[in-house]
Amino acid sequence: MITLRPMTDDDFARFWPIYHAVVAAQETYAFDPATTPDAARVQWLDAPLCTWVAEEDGVLLGSYYLKANAAGPGGHVCNCGYMVGEAARGRGVARLMCEHSQQVARERGFLAMQFNSVVATNEVAVALWQKLGFDVVGRLPRAYRHARHGFVDCLVMYKWLGGDVPA
Template identity: 35%
Template sequence: MNIRKAQTSDYDEIWELFSEVIKTEDSYVFKKTTPKKDLKKHWFAPYMETYVIEGNGKILGTYIIKPNQIGLGKHIANCSYMVHPNTQGKGVGKKLCEHSINVAQKESYKGIQFNIVVSTNKAAIALWKKFGFKIIGTTPNGYKHSTLGYVDTYIMFKQL
């Protein structure tokens, strides 16, 4: 598996992955009806860096890294990760997380914060905890899960 910066030529393949992940409405805030044109502002905005991980000639996952806030809060990074459902459980998320931590350190971020981790996304929470992220806050009923209704969300943080 190889991780590299995303290119404009990856747009359609990232959209295919993105749309597969959001269609379950169980881990991301995007509605399954999010139009393809919105991918640019959610995954390719000028203030973020987008990476992909490839294997066997296909994009298996992707992540973005950006400042969590503007101005005096820009020293903390924010990341979002997506792994194609067909490749979940094969170490793709782990490699993306490792890579993002390295990128954040190289770019002199002081920490990484995840603003909304759905409490029912047990696999992601366990992975983030393995990398030293801690739950630092809970938003009661912060997410409208497609099958479970309102569930809590977590804010997770890792000091760098």
């Protein structure tokens, strides 16, 4: 059974191979492939409001972070990032993490979730986010330099998490 729990300091060392493989592939994340483990730890674990891991039988399958997308008048919108290890893909880990992140976001007072840069060629992720209620609200032409496809578009995806719009 897959469980979700907050990431600990010790977990990051186990997550690093997943992070590094995803970033080095240059297919889904606009992170520098030369990012060091220390810099990645700050980016993924220390800077966000919270970071969670998906685990099964002691094996780390993936992780997500949740942070505010903006401050002040935009502080009700959060942002998340998700990474799943290659061996765990296709098993519903990303779906589980996204559903969980929406629950955590609501618990923390966020009313909306925005993904700022979903690589358009990442069709599996785009389809999943749409199934989970996210809308494509913007398209950034040639905003990502894909390792295999060259310049490709990125999508801005958004989901309202709250009920009625507050006054």
